[in-house]
Structures are given as C-alpha cells and as structure tokens.
Amino acid sequence: MQIAVVADVHLHDLHGGYGMVEEGSGGLVLRTLADTMASTRVFNESHSAFLAVLDDIVRRGIRDVVLLGDYSDDGQLGAVAAVKRILSDYENTHGLRFFTTFGNHDSYGPASRHLAKRLTKADGLQPRLVTSDDRAPAPAVVCSGMRGMSTAEAMEAMALYGVTRPPNVFHWETPGDDDRASLDASYLVEPQQGLWLLMLDANVFQKVGDAWRVRADAAWDHVLAERPYLLAWMEDVADRAKRLGKTLLAFSHYPALPLALKGEGSEIQSACTPEWSKRMPSLETGRRIARAGIGWHFSGHMHVAGRIELDGLVNIAVPSPVAYPGGYVVVNVQADGVDVEAVRLENVAGFDAAFPAYEVQSGDDNGAPLGKVLACATYSDFLRVHLQNLIETKHVLDDWSPELLASLDTPIGQVLGEGSSAADLNVLWPHVTSLPFGRMVEDYYLIRAAGRQVLGQLSPERVAFYRDLDLRFRSSLLLEGARFGDHSGFLALFTACTNAVLD
Numbered sequence: 001m002q003i004a005v006v007a008d009v010h011l012h013d014l015h016g017g018y019g020m021v022e023e024g025s026g027g028l029v030l031r032t033l034a035d036t037m038a039s040t041r042v043f044n045e046s047h048s049a050f051l052a053v054l055d056d057i058v059r060r061g062i063r064d065v066v067l068l069g070d071y072s073d074d075g076q077l078g079a080v081a082a083v084k085r086i087l088s089d090y091e092n093t094h095g096l097r098f099f100t101t102f103g104n105h106d107s108y109g110p111a112s113r114h115l116a117k118r119l120t121k122a123d124g125l126q127p128r129l130v131t132s133d134d135r136a137p138a139p140a141v142v143c144s145g146m147r148g149m150s151t152a153e154a155m156e157a158m159a160l161y162g163v164t165r166p167p168n169v170f171h172w173e174t175p176g177d178d179d180r181a182s183l184d185a186s187y188l189v190e191p192q193q194g195l196w197l198l199m200l201d202a203n204v205f206q207k208v209g210d211a212w213r214v215r216a217d218a219a220w221d222h223v224l225a226e227r228p229y230l231l232a233w234m235e236d237v238a239d240r241a242k243r244l245g246k247t248l249l250a251f252s253h254y255p256a257l258p259l260a261l262k263g264e265g266s267e268i269q270s271a272c273t274p275e276w277s278k279r280m281p282s283l284e285t286g287r288r289i290a291r292a293g294i295g296w297h298f299s300g301h302m303h304v305a306g307r308i309e310l311d312g313l314v315n316i317a318v319p320s321p322v323a324y325p326g327g328y329v330v331v332n333v334q335a336d337g338v339d340v341e342a343v344r345l346e347n348v349a350g351f352d353a354a355f356p357a358y359e360v361q362s363g364d365d366n367g368a369p370l371g372k373v374l375a376c377a378t379y380s381d382f383l384r385v386h387l388q389n390l391i392e393t394k395h396v397l398d399d400w401s402p403e404l405l406a407s408l409d410t411p412i413g414q415v416l417g418e419g420s421s422a423a424d425l426n427v428l429w430p431h432v433t434s435l436p437f438g439r440m441v442e443d444y445y446l447i448r449a450a451g452r453q454v455l456g457q458l459s460p461e462r463v464a465f466y467r468d469l470d471l472r473f474r475s476s477l478l479l480e481g482a483r484f485g486d487h488s489g490f491l492a493l494f495t496a497c498t499n500a501v502l503d
C-alpha cells in the first residue's frame with residue numbers, strides 16, 4: 001500500500017485577478033521578490049511546484065494523497081478555490097483522492113479575517129496593496145476573495161476531501177458524535193483495506209481582544225491541555241487498530257516531537273535554537289502521544305524534512321514544495337513495516353514564470369540577491385538561494401549572540417580551537433578548517449532543513465569533517481550549561497542536528 005503526503009503547498013493563485021487584472025485573461029498577479037525573500041516560503045512558484053508534485057504522484061501510480069495543512073497561501077477564499085480546482089482536476093483526470101487536514105494558514109477560528117497582500121501585475125512594477133477590507137483607503141485594491149476563512153468555512157470548503165465521509169472508503173469516523181459542533185475537523189479514514197489514516201486537526205484558537213488567534217507555537221501542548229478528548233480518541237483508535245490488525249498512520253500539521261533531540265534515556269532534551277524551541281511541543285507532550293499508542297506521526301508547519309524518534313513514536317517532518325529542500329514524501333506500507341521515501345523536486349517546469357517581474361524589482365529590498373536568484377537554472381537551486389538569503393538576513397541574527405556573529409568570518413579551525421580539545425582538527429581537515437565559520441553556521445540551517453538530502457550537496461571532506469565533530473562532541477557537549485549563542489552552544493546544537501543525518 002502506498003500513499004503520498006504533501007505538506008504546506010501554500011498555493012498562491014497566480015491567475016486570481018484580485019481586481020488588478022481581468023480573471024481568465026491569463027494575466028499573472030504576483031507577490032514581490034522582496035516579500036518572497038523575507039518569507040519562509042516562496043509564493044509565485046507554488047503553483048508550478050504543486051503541479052510538479054501531483055504529476056510525480058500520478059507517474060508513480062499512487063492514488064491516495066494526504067494534504068498536511070497550509071494547502072493554500074493563507075486560507076483566502078480565492079486561493080482555496082484555486083486549490084480545489086486543481087484537486088478536482090487531478091481527481092477527474094487521474095483518479096487521485098485527497099484527504100486534508102488544517103494548518104494555521106487554512107482557517108482562522110470562529111470568525112473569518114481580513115487579509116491584505118502586496119501584489120503586482122506580470123510586469124513586476126508598482127505593487128498595490130490588495131485587501132478584503134472594503135474600509136481600506138485608496139490606493140488599496142479591495143478584493144473579496146482575499147478574506148481568510150473561518151474554520152466552519154474551511155470545513156465546508158474541504159468537505160469533499162475527507163472532512164465529510166468520502167465515498168468508496170472502508171471506514172470513516174470523527175472523534176465526536178456531535179456533528180462537528182466543536183469545529184474540530186479531525187477524522188479517521190480507511191482508504192485502502194487495512195490502512196488507517198488518522199487526520200488530526202491540531203489548531204487551537206484563543207480569543208485575544210476581539211480577534212481569534214491560532215496557537216501555532218507548541219501547538220500539541222495546547223491541544224492536550226484544551227482538547228483532551230482528542231488524545232483519548234487517539235488512544236481508542238490506536239487500540240482498535242492494534243486489535244483489528246490495521247496499520248495506523250497519524251497526521252497533523254504540527255510536530256508531535258521537538259525536531260532535534262540530544263542525549264539518551266532520561267537525559268534526552270530538545271536541541272533546537274530558541275526560535276525553534278518556542279515552536280516545538282514539550283517532550284512530555286511527545287511522550288503522552290507515544291503512550292496513546294501512536295507509532296507514526298507526520299507533521300508539516302516547519303517547512304523542513306526530517307525524522308525524529310522518542311519512546312516508539314516516529315515523527316516524520318514532511319518537507320514543503322515551496323521551501324528548501326522542496327519536495328514531499330511517499331509512504332510504503334508493507335507486511336514487514338512502514339517505509340518513508342523523501343522525494344525531492346529538482347526541476348519544476350515553469351518555476352521561473354515570475355523572474356521577468358523580479359528582474360525589474362529592486363535587488364536591495366531585504367538584501368534580495370537578485371543576481372543569484374536570476375542565475376538559478378533549476379527550482380532546487382532557487383529554493384537553496386532563497387534559504388541561504390533567509391539564513392543570512394534573519395535566522396543567524398535571530399538565533400545567535402553578538403559574540404558568535406562577530407566570528408562568522410573567522411576560520412572554523414580558529415573558532416573551534418579556542419578552549420576545546422580540537423586543536424588537531426586543523427591538521428586533519430586543513431581545507432575545511434580554513435573556511436569561514438559562517439559556512440558552518442549556514443550548513444547547520446541547510447542540514448536542519450533538508451536532513452540527509454543535503455549530504456550530496458556538501459563536499460565529501462566537509463561531510464567527513466562534520467562526522468568527526470559529531471563523534472568527538474556528541475556526548476561531551478551537552479546543552480546543559482552551554483549558553484545559547486556561544487560557540488559551545490552552537491556546537492551542541494550542530495552535533496544534535498548532524499547526529500541523525502550522519503549516522
């Protein structure tokens with residue numbers, strides 16, 4: 001049995017018109033390069049990337065596809081309608097079936113929300129603010145399709161994609177019998193005999209003033225605290241799956257475990273940068289999900305690829321098609337177990353449709369490296385340049401101390417040699433240790449994003465050097481006592497990140 005899992009498509013509807021060009025005229029409406037380079041995802045390329053993913057799924061003969069939340073740009077009426085047109089097309093033409101769950105960009109809780117984006121026509125000039133709020137002053141363009149959906153609207157929109165009982169499945173149920181009054185879009189479905197997909201809606205909303213806010217940071221902590229019935233249902237489902245001999249795969253938008261761990265046994269702790277740590281669930285939350293009997297959980301949200309395991313619970317971080325490394329996963333369920341294959345998008349036809357617009361936009365906004373962007377020959381090159389820019393302009397500044405930032409141009413050997421037992425690294429690895437320390441910091445983020453997939457992109461000597469570091473420091477550099485932001489803190493996180501990849 002096979003399924004495909006696609007996370008965080010974030011479809012921007014290039015052909016949506018938005019009151020800027022006539023719908024159906026073929027004229028593109030684009031996000032700007034500056035907004036793209038400041039975001040954790042690319043926008044204008046989402047349409048061609050999604051089609052490339054679906055075509056690859058069709059080519060492999062896979063029928064059932066899980067959409068792991070954040071399927072549209074930001075849950076706008078227009079973007080969701082565009083997603084549905086694509087799903088319907090692949091259903092009708094290729095017989096695909098889709099099962100959706102919600103992310104933090106799909107629904108806004110009990111009330112819908114006005115949204116606004118800066119958009120240009122295909123010429124890339126004169127960005128205009130397009131908003132659903134008709135009180136916005138000129139020169140904003142008012143477009144009702146820009147409104148973000150309430151949860152009830154999202155559930156209705158996705159009714160045909162698992163949220164209500166689909167035809168031709170062996171089993172389907174929801175956690176409650178209250179006819180979804182609770183606005184929980186979770187369901188269990190058996191699309192292929194013996195395969196149970198547990199689709200968990202892990203959005204928790206909190207009222208702040210007059211508005212509703214989704215608790216996307218450490219989301220599973222909030223689910224367990226505020227919707228305990230969901231864990232009880234998961235336990236019940238897991239118990240029945242075991243008794244009935246079903247293979248149970250669980251899916252939700254948010255990680256069920258911190259995506260990097262360090263230490264063993266009772267010493268295990270989360271090993272993420274402070275920015276990441278606040279977005280991760282606690283270890284206790286992961287342990288409770290494991291105790292409920294969930295063995296496989298697939299998450300999106302962080303736009304990275306990876307695998308982490310604790311107490312028998314494996315959390316697969318499913319990459320997004322619109323962030324480095326760019327891809328999705330295929331799950332093979334066989335008699336002897338579950339196998340997860342990460343599929344990478346290398347080439348995407350038409351990914352550069354917005355490049356003529358980028359060309360006329362200032363390369364200076366947000367430090368957008370226009371020359372590097374335009375030189376990208378493949379989609380995967382483009383995603384790497386996008387992340388490298390984000391690392392330089394955002395991640396490094398958010399995550400590390402001035403002390404560490406001051407040493408980015410210092411040779412790696414000199415930085416690691418200070419106050420450690422690593423003096424011989426310079427002798428063993430002269431080419432790598434003479435590189436600036438900033439290269440190693442960049443590699444930390446590339447490895448964190450792509451996991452094993454990054455290995456083929458680093459020189460064999462650099463991989464061997466990181467393996468050596470991992471072996472030397474795996475146990476000696478525990479996080480306890482290491483200050484976030486200093487060099488030993490960096491090494492502790494770096495080896496936690498490389499540990500799983502280089503094993």
Ligand SMILES: [Fe+2]
Nearest residue numbers: 008070103301
């Ligand atoms: Fe996302």
